[in-house]
Amino acid sequence: MTDESARDRKDLQLDQDRIADGGEALTTQQGVRVHHTDDSLKAGGRGPTLMEDFHVREKITHFDHERIPERVVHARGAGAYGVFQPYDDWLAEFTTASFLTDPAETTPVFVRFSTVAGSRGSADTPRDVRGFAVKFYTRAGNYDLVGNNFPVFFIQDGAKFPDFVHAVKPEPRNEIPQAASAHDTLWDFVSLQPETLHAIMWLMSDRALPRSYRMMQGFGVHTFRLVDANGRGTFVKFHWTPALGTHSLVWDEAQKVSGADPDFNRRDLWDAIEAGDHAEWELGVQLVPEEDEFAFDFDLLDATKLIPEEQVPVRPVGKLVLNRNPDNFFAETEQIAFHTANVVPGIDFTNDPLLQARNFSYLDTQLIRLGGPNFAHLPVNRPVAEVHNDQRDGYGQHRVHTSGTSYNKNTISGNDPAPGAEGSYRHYTEKVEGAKIRERSESFKDFYSQATLFWNSMSEVEAEHIVAAFRFELGKVTDKDIRARVVDQLRWIDLGLAQRVAEGVGVPAPDQGADNHGRTSPALSQLTAPVRTVATRKIAVLAADGVDGAGLTSLVADLRRRGAVAEVVGLVDGAVRSSSGEDVEVDRALPTMASVLYDAVAVPGGADSVAALGRDGRAVHFVAEAYKHGKALAAFGTGAELLETARIDAEVAQGTEPVEDHGVVTTAADGGELPDAFLDAFADAIAAHRAWDRPTGGIAA
Ligand code: HDE
The missing domain is CATH 2.40.180.10 (Catalase core domain)
Structure with missing residues (x-):
């Protein structure tokens, strides 16, 4: 934000601490200009380093102390x-x-x-x-x-x-x-x-x-x-x-x-x-x-x-x-x-x-x-509200307090800073009574009802993911007694859940559990009311030499107009030469990327491009994996052939009329402007986030 008036109070406050280092001389922490920082001061070119080399000692000492303890939780x-x-x-x-x-x-x-x-x-x-x-x-x-x-x-x-x-x-x-x-x-x-x-x-x-x-x-x-x-x-x-x-x-x-x-x-x-x-x-x-x-x-x-x-x-x-x-x-x-x-x-x-x-x-x-x-x-922690108190000294004290007193009440400094000003924090007045006791309140002791509520509120897909997650996690547990004890707990959430988990982790499935109360809270499912937008979604457009350049350009322009981030992914970096001889700039080289870094994949037509992609195992895997993860796929012109090479089991369009099959959108149209219905259908498939109901083998969860 360059516009001063649009900058907020915290941003302006941080200006006091920002150091730009533009065209400045290199100095020590004491502000002394440094002549040379590549070699230590030695007794002769091949001799021992001298203690008096204050510059290099300061540089290394500061480096040695650069780290602070990471957060005990939430470190990343x-x-x-x-x-x-x-x-x-x-x-x-x-x-x-x-x-x-x-x-x-x-x-x-x-x-x-x-x-x-x-x-x-x-x-x-x-x-x-x-x-x-x-x-x-x-x-x-x-x-x-x-x-x-x-x-x-x-x-x-x-x-x-x-x-x-x-x-x-x-x-x-x-x-x-x-x-x-x-x-x-x-x-x-x-x-x-x-x-x-x-x-x-x-x-x-x-x-x-x-x-x-x-x-x-x-x-x-x-x-x-x-x-x-x-x-x-x-x-x-x-x-x-x-x-x-x-x-x-x-x-x-x-x-x-x-x-x-x-x-x-x-x-x-x-x-x-x-x-x-x-x-x-x-x-x-x-x-x-x-x-x-x-x-x-x-x-x-x-x-x-x-x-x-x-x-x-x-x-x-x-x-x-x-x-x-x-x-x-x-x-x-x-x-x-x-x-x-x-x-x-x-x-x-x-x-x-x-x-x-x-x-x-x-x-x-x-x-x-x-x-x-x-x-x-510290700059990031400093309030924009004014700070005045009698707290003093300590490591890293930044303030230079000029007052002659640091206690309250005082007469010497006019009793400043004084408590009780308008807008002071007042604790909520709450009546508290009780025996001093180390115990868990009885009202805290229902551990299962809301776990059941959550389970009951999941869509089928979400529930499957939960079962798969338990199977993965418990499958990594080496002690089978622990696996069995967890399954034993799960039956108090839902017997079916416990049985499905048990089956996957090699422990006996329980045959008795709690009566599921049957209540749901639809708001707990992510899939009940998903916001549908392509805004900021990332789409890989796979291309090699011989690509249908006009079709590619029209697809990329359409996605960007809708607020998505479309990137041309080539077999190598640089540019691809389109079938009509123009260079199309490559945004990313395939070996540096993976389908998992994108929300959707598109394959433009162009016989040579599609053939070259089809010969490259990484490109084929890219498409197959995106399909496996439920992501939207689009292909136009001969692009659909790459879907076949990747053994994607979807109906593809035989004519220019677009076909949408479980989030796979195709048209035989190529060159120039792509049909609006095709572009709209691809955008809808991306906005749906995932096609959860793909037939072949389901989603790799
Ligand atoms: Fe934290 N938690 N926490 N926590 N927590 C920390 O503070 C702690 C809890 C949460 O981005 C620590 O500065 C205790 C619940 C977040 O800097 C530490 C208890 C919730 C962050 C700490 C809890 C949280 C922390 C580690 C149980 C969600 C990262 C470093 C009584 C409502 C903040 C730090 C950041 C960080 C203690 C439970 C959220 C050790 C003792 C519940 C988002 O103070």
């Missing part, structure tokens, strides 16, 4: 800046937080997405929960909504968090497997801790394999509290709904993406923002009046439960747009410090024991990760 992430704006003021009846209620107010934000279990250098697409952490730089101070892409969590009390994380992280003896839950310790834990099962169902579902950070929902998970001007509280659940719809990879694809592009989700976010395709979500809330606290058949304080949307609708509040990539990964995405206790007036906590533990953990973790108590001075 990607972030971006953006802006939040409410649509209108309806929520003002419930909260004094004006950034949620004043449509004239835009709030700068930084959002960090992450995987949970993997190390900082792990791949983006393991089966895992995704973090969705939003820092709002509001005028009333920073508010952090540190959520996930699942609405429920694995445990109910923070006391179990270290146990859970130790179980899911790589095994302690050999640090294997990296970024994967398919190993003995996680499933041992699950089999002994049934509160995990609802979130485990989400983990085994397609939700754990988002196609893009831009195509996943976000949830605050806990029940929080909104507070109005009179101190009245209202329970609230926060939801983020992506404008592009919620879409997932299939498992076979996700595993291959890990190799083809370990930065798949990072790159997707970065590239989209660079291209001006700003990522968007709608913030919605489910509100529950305090008098209805006990109106549900679960406890609102239990983070393993969701409020079905059919019971309490999600009401739209405003829009989040991510529009600016960070300047420096370490300074911003790595050093950003979220904390669930960063709240502003109008938002408060509940007694959810998971949330209460988080309110301790996040500050504590930043102290070790960022090396002391002054991490709020």
Whole structure:
């Protein structure tokens, strides 16, 4: 964004810290100009290095200290800046937080997405929960909504968090497997801790394999509290709904993406923002009046439960747009410090024991990760609201306090800074009574009903994926007793599920289980109301010398006009020579790409091009694999011959009238303008995300 007036307050504040290094002299940290940085100072050209070489010693010392501890969970992430704006003021009846209620107010934000279990250098697409952490730089101070892409969590009390994380992280003896839950310790834990099962169902579902950070929902998970001007509280659940719809990879694809592009989700976010395709979500809330606290058949304080949307609708509040990539990964995405206790007036906590533990953990973790108590001075963490207090000193102190006092109350400095100003944070007044006791509330003890609700709400395809995921995960568990114990738990969710899983993992299938309550929540399925759009979808257009250039150009232009990202993929880089002798520029060389990096594949006509592609195993595999993963395919002219070479079992058009068969769209037309009906049918197939009902062998899930 070059337009000054369009730059938000946080962006302008960051100018104080940006260092451009344009045409400057190289200096030491002390500002002394350096004459030569390729060789150390030595006693003779072949002699020993001298201690007095302050430049090289400083350079190496700084390098030695470049790393900080990675996050103990959510180490792998990607972030971006953006802006939040409410649509209108309806929520003002419930909260004094004006950034949620004043449509004239835009709030700068930084959002960090992450995987949970993997190390900082792990791949983006393991089966895992995704973090969705939003820092709002509001005028009333920073508010952090540190959520996930699942609405429920694995445990109910923070006391179990270290146990859970130790179980899911790589095994302690050999640090294997990296970024994967398919190993003995996680499933041992699950089999002994049934509160995990609802979130485990989400983990085994397609939700754990988002196609893009831009195509996943976000949830605050806990029940929080909104507070109005009179101190009245209202329970609230926060939801983020992506404008592009919620879409997932299939498992076979996700595993291959890990190799083809370990930065798949990072790159997707970065590239989209660079291209001006700003990522968007709608913030919605489910509100529950305090008098209805006990109106549900679960406890609102239990983070393993969701409020079905059919019971309490999600009401739209405003829009989040991510529009600016960070300047420096370490300074911003790595050093950003979220904390669930960063709240502003109008938002408060509940007694959810998971949330209460988080309110301790996040500050504590930043102290070790960022090396002391002054991490709020780091540019990305600094509020745009003014900061004044009597906190002093500590490692990395950036402020030069000029006041003669650092205590309150004082007379020497006119009692500045003074508490109690208008707009101060006031904690919600809640009456609390109870015996001091270490126990789990009885109201938390139904571990299965909502896991069943989730299972019942899946479409057939989604349910199949869940069964396949359990079979994969438990199939990797070496201890058969653990497999059997997990299956034994699953029968309390649904007997059929337990039996299908058992069959795949070589343990006895149970013949008795819980009576399935039969309830569903359609909103839990990703496939019930998918948003259909081709916007930002990536399409590979395969071409070799002899391609029908006019047809190719017309297809690519049409896809780009619809907002998709169309790339010409050649056998080698450079250009392909069309059948009519023009050069068509190649965007990507086939050996550097894979079908798993695209949403759809098109094969233009041109006899020589199609024959050359047909002789290349990688090109044939590219098409066959895209088909296997349910992706839209299109071919025109002789292009359909490549589909046959790839043994794709679809009806193809014999004339110019397009034929669509399970997401495979063909026309015999070639050269010049392609029929609109063909282009529309291909766009529809891409927008449908996947053709789930392909006949031959189904989707490789
Ligand atoms: Fe976190 N979590 N968490 N968590 N969490 C961290 O904070 C923790 C939980 C979540 O992009 C850590 O700065 C405890 C639920 C996200 O920087 C740490 C408990 C949810 C991120 C921590 C939970 C989350 C974190 C690690 C149980 C979804 C990444 C580094 C009581 C609502 C934020 C850090 C980022 C990160 C502790 C449970 C989401 C150690 C003790 C539930 C998105 O403080």
